[in-house]
Amino acid sequence: xxxxxxxxxxxxxxxxxxxxxxxxxxxxxxxxxxxxxxxxxxxxxxxxxxxxxxxxxxxxxxxxxxxxxxxxxxxxxxxxxxxxxxxxxxxxxxxxxxxxxxxxxxxxxxxxxxxxxxxxxxxxxxxxxxxxxxxxxxxxxxxxxxxxxxxxxxxxxxxxxxxxxxxxxxxxxxxxxxxxxxxxxxxxxxxxxxxxxxxxxxxxxxxxxxxxxxxxxxxxxxxxxxxxxxxxxxxxxxxxxxxxxxxxxxxxxxxxx
Numbered sequence: 310x311x312x313x314x315x316x317x318x319x320x321x322x323x324x325x326x327x328x329x330x331x332x333x334x335x336x337x338x339x340x341x342x343x344x345x346x347x348x349x350x351x352x353x354x355x356x357x358x359x360x361x362x363x364x365x366x367x368x369x370x371x372x373x374x375x376x377x378x379x380x381x382x383x384x385x386x387x388x389x390x391x392x393x394x395x396x397x398x399x400x401x402x403x404x405x406x407x408x409x410x411x412x413x414x415x416x417x418x419x420x421x422x423x424x425x426x427x428x429x430x431x432x433x434x435x436x437x438x439x440x441x442x443x444x445x446x447x448x449x450x451x452x453x454x455x456x457x458x459x460x461x462x463x464x465x466x467x468x469x470x471x472x473x474x475x476x477x478x479x480x481x482x483x484x485x486x487x488x489x490x491x492x493x494x495x496x497x498x499x500x501x502x503x504x505x506x507x508x509x510x511x512x513x514x515x516x517x518x519x520x521x522x523x524x525x526x527x528x529x530x531x532x533x534x535x536x537x538x539x540x541x542x543x544x545x546x547x548x549x550x551x552x553x554x555x556x557x558x559x560x561x562x563x564x565x566x
Contacts, residue, residue, distance in 0.1 A: 340379045341371075349378065351474040354467050355521050358383070358444075358454060360390055360401065361486035365444070365454065367464055374519035378467065381460040384448035390485040391501045393427060393452065396439040401452050402427045403504075405511060405524045405531060406481045410472040413465070420446030420458045421465040425481060431526045444481075480521045488512040507531040 341349070349369040357366045363383040368375035388400030402425060412424040422445035428437050443453045446461040456464070468479060485501070486492050488509045496502060510533035511522040525532045 338377045340377045341369075345371075345376075346378055349376075350467060351470040353474075353476045354378075354471045354479055356464075356479065356481040357515070358481065358483040359487055360386060360403065360484065365456065365460075365464070367467060368519075369467065375515075375521070376519070379463065381456055381464065383454050384457055385450040385455040386453070387451055390496075390499075392437070392504055393432075393439055393442065394435075394437045398439075399452055401450070401454055401483075402432075402442050403483045403485055404429065404431055404508065405522075406483065407478045408468075408481060409478050413469060413472070414443075414445075415465070415469075417443075417445055419443070419449065419453075419455070421461045422446075423465065423468065425483075431529070431531055434526060434529045482508075482511055482515070482521065484508055484512055507533070510534060510536050 340346075349371065353370040353375075355368040355370075355375050357368070358364070359366075360383075363386070365381045365383055367378045367381065369378050370376075386401040388398060390403075391400060392404060393400040393402045406425045406427065406429055408423055408426060412426060414422040414424065422443040425442045425444065427439055427442040432438075439452065441453075444456065444461065444464070445453055446456055446458040448455050448457060471479060485505060485508075486496075488505070493502075493505070493509060496505065499505070507530055511524060511531075514520070514522040514534055522533045523535075
């Protein structure tokens, strides 16, 4: 019976995976009104994905902050919680990604698709590999984040309009779950906890300021707003992160190849 269950899990690895998490203690931010959604088409946008909750959140910039446009249910992702490391592990990525206009695929086999740019600099520095990791439609996934066709159509529309209006890159922050202190304690024994500690400052920063965090990679780790796991990164490393001669410190955001 165990062997059959294992084979079934491998064959149907596209199936959605969910784990129990501690819910937020306060009410989630409500999306903007439908009228404002229409007015914000073409504004800069930002995306957050929460695996365990199976939710993609799309934000648009209003003034100096980003406001929630809408939440979209993720039909399917595969491989459970934890970062994608190797091609064929069936996992969907976690981390900080950036997309450019050339990563949009309006004629995708899966209705509409947005290439996440995996592997990004963090992934490459850590030896992770894989290709064609997308947000797309058709509710079918092996390593991608599959949406309903109506959901990806709306997301694609706002992303495309933002690029047309001059946004050069769009940040996509992907978390295993809402990274509250309670949830971090809940998963403290996970094999991925040290990786997740690198992501939590990004989650906390957006929750506080409603602005995407600034992320770089140094010493094979994400550095969020100058901090790694709660410690301040050396100033010389932060300086070298933006220097053309930097050899081991890079922007985490994947540029269009």
